[in-house]
Amino acid sequence: MRRFFLMALLAGPTAAWAAQGTPDWPCVQPRQDHLSLGQVWTGPPPPPDTAAAADPAIAALADRVVQRRMPLPEAEAAIAAFASGADNAQLAALMQAVFDRIDGQRTNLIAGISRYGNKQARLAAQVQARRDRMAQLQSAATPDFDAMDAEEKALDWDTRIFTDRQQSLTYVCETPVILEQRLFALGRAIASHLNP
Numbered sequence: 203m204r205r206f207f208l209m210a211l212l213a214g215p216t217a218a219w220a221a222q223g224t225p226d227w228p229c230v231q232p233r234q235d236h237l238s239l240g241q242v243w244t245g246p247p248p249p250p251d252t253a254a255a256a257d258p259a260i261a262a263l264a265d266r267v268v269q270r271r272m273p274l275p276e277a278e279a280a281i282a283a284f285a286s287g288a289d290n291a292q293l294a295a296l297m298q299a300v301f302d303r304i305d306g307q308r309t310n311l312i313a314g315i316s317r318y319g320n321k322q323a324r325l326a327a328q329v330q331a332r333r334d335r336m337a338q339l340q341s342a343a344t345p346d347f348d349a350m351d352a353e354e355k356a357l358d359w360d361t362r363i364f365t366d367r368q369q370s371l372t373y374v375c376e377t378p379v380i381l382e383q384r385l386f387a388l389g390r391a392i393a394s395h396l397n398p
Contacts, residue, residue, distance in 0.1 A: 228319035229375035235312055237382065239301050242389040245396050246290050248298035257295065259284070264299035267388055268307070270380070278391045285395030297392045304385045308378050315374055318367075325364045332357040 227233045239248070263284050267277040285293060332353060339350045 226316045226319045226323065228322055228371055229315065231375065231379065233312065233316075235309060237301075237305050237308070237385070239298065242301065242385050243294075243297050243393070245297065245393045246294050248294040249291055256299075257292075260292065260296050260299050264296060264303055268300055268303045268384070270384060274384070274387055277388060281388070281391045282395065285392070288395070290396050293392050293396055297389060300388050300392070301385065304381055304388075308381045311378055311381070315378070318371075318374060322364065322367055322371075325360060325367070329357065329360050329364055332360060 263280060266272060267280055281296070284296065288296070336350065336353050336357060339346060339353060
């Protein structure tokens with residue numbers, strides 16, 4: 203009876219995982235590897251040369267404000283201090299620098315989530331294979347109880363790892379969204395200082 207209950211309990215996670223369309227993307231939100239500047243910026247286009255965004259003052263400010271540990275009000279204050287002596291071209295260059303940094307972080311994060319998803323898909327397949335093996339062992343004419351016990355322990359362990367990693371998935375999948383939200387907020391803060 204215990205084995206039957208365990209099998210029924212474990213049917214949920216791997217079946218749900220297998221039903222997803224892309225096994226390497228485990229998140230609910232659709233995968234989008236890169237954002238475009240036009241999605242987050244309505245101000246003037248940044249200068250065509252990248253020298254403006256590489257200006258030491260702009261680069262240093264962009265490096266500071268994109269850090270998630272920096273509270274948004276503090277980032278907005280730093281942007282306001284910079285904007286007091288900046289023209290629209292410099293503000294657009296700051297936005298380009300901020301965008302480049304956050305989009306790069308987000309792209310690396312999405313690649314990591316895909317690797318995480320691949321590992322989860324492989325683990326789900328392994329759990330399913332162990333379940334199939336358990337079913338074979340249980341339906342044998344002369345059951346091998348030692349093999350069944352060993353397989354059950356392995357199945358318990360794999361399922362525990364899968365479930366623990368699945369519970370972390372919500373946080374993992376929210377991280378690109380948090381980066382996008384920060385990018386939008388920083389874009390609004392920069393745009394609020396544009397001269398008409």
